[in-house]
Amino acid sequence: MKVPLRFKSIRQRLVVLLLLAAALLSLLLFISVRAIASASVQASQDSILGAATIAIAEELRGGEEGVAIEIPYAAFSMLGSSGEDRIFYRILVGEDTVTGYGDLPMPVAELTGLEPVFYSRDYQGDPIRLAAVGRSVLVEGTPRRVQVIVGQTRTGQEMIISRMSNRAAALGMGFFFLSAVLALLTAQAVVGPVNSLAEAVGRRGPQDLRAVTRPVPEELAPLVSALNGLMARLTAALSRTETFIAEAAHHIRTPLATLRTHAEIAQRISEEQEVLARLREILRAADDSSRSAGQLLDHATVAYRTDQRAEEDLDLRAVMADVMRAAEPTAELKDLHFELSVPDGPVPIHADRLLLESAVRNLVDNAIKYSDGDDAIELRLTVDGGTATLAILDRGRGLGTMQGRDLTRRFARGSNVSDVVGSGLGLTIVREVARALSGSFRIENREGKGACAILSLPLA
Numbered sequence: 365m366k367v368p369l370r371f372k373s374i375r376q377r378l379v380v381l382l383l384l385a386a387a388l389l390s391l392l393l394f395i396s397v398r399a400i401a402s403a404s405v406q407a408s409q410d411s412i413l414g415a416a417t418i419a420i421a422e423e424l425r426g427g428e429e430g431v432a433i434e435i436p437y438a439a440f441s442m443l444g445s446s447g448e449d450r451i452f453y454r455i456l457v458g459e460d461t462v463t464g465y466g467d468l469p470m471p472v473a474e475l476t477g478l479e480p481v482f483y484s485r486d487y488q489g490d491p492i493r494l495a496a497v498g499r500s501v502l503v504e505g506t507p508r509r510v511q512v513i514v515g516q517t518r519t520g521q522e523m524i525i526s527r528m529s530n531r532a533a534a535l536g537m538g539f540f541f542l543s544a545v546l547a548l549l550t551a552q553a554v555v556g557p558v559n560s561l562a563e564a565v566g567r568r569g570p571q572d573l574r575a576v577t578r579p580v581p582e583e584l585a586p587l588v589s590a591l592n593g594l595m596a597r598l599t600a601a602l603s604r605t606e607t608f609i610a611e612a613a614h615h616i617r618t619p620l621a622t623l624r625t626h627a628e629i630a631q632r633i634s635e636e637q638e639v640l641a642r643l644r645e646i647l648r649a650a651d652d653s654s655r656s657a658g659q660l661l662d663h664a665t666v667a668y669r670t671d672q673r674a675e676e677d678l679d680l681r682a683v684m685a686d687v688m689r690a691a692e693p694t695a696e697l698k699d700l701h702f703e704l705s706v707p708d709g710p711v712p713i714h715a716d717r718l719l720l721e722s723a724v725r726n727l728v729d730n731a732i733k734y735s736d737g738d739d740a741i742e743l744r745l746t747v748d749g750g751t752a753t754l755a756i757l758d759r760g761r762g763l764g765t766m767q768g769r770d771l772t773r774r775f776a777r778g779s780n781v782s783d784v785v786g787s788g789l790g791l792t793i794v795r796e797v798a799r800a801l802s803g804s805f806r807i808e809n810r811e812g813k814g815a816c817a818i819l820s821l822p823l824a
């Protein structure tokens with residue numbers, strides 16, 4: 365059976381199909397109960413009608429003067445039990461009607477003895493049921509044929525049939541409602557395993573790529589094995605990505621560091637101005653590449669880690685202090701110093717350490733990079749309700765005319781920073797980390813001078 369596509373759920377489909385089937389069966393039940401009922405009512409009326417007709421026929425006597433007719437009223441009282449019905453009779457001797465209604469319809473079939481013949485006709489505007497018997501009586505020594513016909517209107521019969529039809533209809537309805545309840549239960553039972561599988565898979569964390577092992581019905585087995593295959597391939601791809609990132613980091617950073625060391629040594633032993641100038645260029649290019657490569661790899665790591673998080677309970681104060689300590693040598697080169705202000709108690713965050721450090725490090729790097737020197741870089745950590753807010757404020761050149769939101773796009777750099785090297789990925793990393801940890805990030809111009817970057821994260 366083709367089901368319209370608008371039923372998007374299996375349960376709906378099932379319920380509709382089962383209800384249609386139930387409705388059809390209930391209708392058939394109703395029709396057959398009514399047919400059986402009217403057939404049996406007809407049969408019982410026929411047997412009374414037949415008996416009455418035979419009773420009358422048996423009372424007919426032949427004789428010398430003709431046929432003596434004595435109608436036994438018991439016959440009519442037998443018929444009269446149904447109340448409102450009218451009764452007609454007709455008795456013929458030969459071709460002549462001797463008593464009763466002369467126009468009462470005759471049977472089509474040949475009458476054979478006292479076996480009644482039944483037929484239905486319309487008479488005086490009403491449908492009637494008739495029974496006829498024929499026999500022979502001896503009149504003046506010769507056998508004469510007599511026929512007895514008795515008819516009865518069908519009001520009583522129809523009343524009984526309509527009462528039975530009502531009962532059949534009630535039965536059909538009851539049957540239908542019972543089937544409807546069963547249909548709902550069936551649909552529930554059929555859809556149950558699908559739902560519980562979907563729920564079990566949906567409940568998993570994003571990093572849970574284990575195979576689905578729960579027992580499922582046969583029909584779902586191909587789906588589950590396809591799902592497991594997909595997860596296995598995904599796991600393999602993710603681990604390849606991780607290996608690639610680690611190897612790329614190693615293979616880019618190590619030769620650059622070596623190049624840098626050799627250039628520095630050459631700088632120290634050379635006295636030629638021309639060579640020294642070239643060496644400075646080499647060092648600068650090596651630094652640029654190193655920084656850009658570092659950020660590209662950081663970005664790849666963040667993207668990878670967002671899917672494959674290794675979350676742990678961290679104290680945000682400690683993470684900040686670590687990043688600050690690592691950045692201190694660079695800050696000192698520009699005569700910058702940090703002012704750290706954190707709450708007294710721990711600030712618990714449930715997060716991937718690498719992601720969190722990467723975000724904070726990028727913000728601190730920017731603050732150092734875009735400050736002029738001799739200034740303070742403030743790191744303020746506050747806790748409010750369920751949120752930890754980390755603000756990094758500097759007194760550098762600020763964002764100029766750019767909007768903070770535009771600067772978080774990939775490779776977006778400010779219009780006022782052409783003299784400073786950078787890749788434009790730092791704030792993208794911060795934004796992605798904030799999103800991965802269900803927090804938020806914004807950067808704006810600070811009152812007076814400088815920039816203010818704010819990273820908010822939910823507390824554990």
Ligand SMILES: Nc1ncnc2c1ncn2[C@@H]1O[C@H](COP(=O)(O)OP(=O)(O)O)[C@@H](O)[C@H]1O
Pocket residue numbers: 726730731734758760761762763771772776777778779780781785786787788789790791792814815816
């Ligand atoms: N502390 C800051 N002060 C001034 N400008 C900033 C600061 N942090 C970010 N910006 C602006 O945002 C841009 C994007 O930053 P980022 O994504 O880290 O890229 P990059 O530092 O490599 O240029 C920077 O080019 C700069 O214009």
Ligand SMILES: [Mg+2]
Pocket residue numbers: 726729730786788789790791
């Ligand atoms: Mg940056």
